[in-house]
Amino acid sequence: MADHYVKTIAAALAEMHPELSSQAFIDRWAGQELTLKDRVTTFTWNWQSFFEALAWQGLEETGEFDKKIGNDSIKKEIYGYYNTTASGEISVSKCN
Structure with a gap:
């Protein structure tokens, strides 16, 4: 159930993304290589992963969240x- 929810919400966010985010935000993060707090682990910004993370927000208090994200x-x-990062974009988004 959670996987279906995340997939559905992430797809909707991806579709709406160009209308909601500033071009500066899109350009800033596309393909960025980022380092975690341990200063060793890196990851490349991925829009699909970004949309999935936003979708998981609705499931934070569930066992499925803990199993898929919270325990890792x-x-x-x-x-x-x-x-x-998404929270920071809210203040400069196209939504008025």
């Missing part, structure tokens, strides 16, 4: 990074 420190940090 690296996945949890990447999830947090995507969500923190």
Whole structure:
């Protein structure tokens, strides 16, 4: 059930993304190589992963979230990074 929810919400976010995000935000993050707090682990910004992280926000208090993200420190940090970044975009988004 959770996988279906995440897939559906992420697809909707991907479709709406060009209308909701500033071009500066899109350009800033596309393909960026980022380093986690351990200063060793890196990941490349991925729009699909970004949309999935936003979708998982609706399931944070579930066992499925813990199983897929919450119990894995690296996945949890990447999830947090995507969500923190999205929160920063809210203040400059196209929504008025």
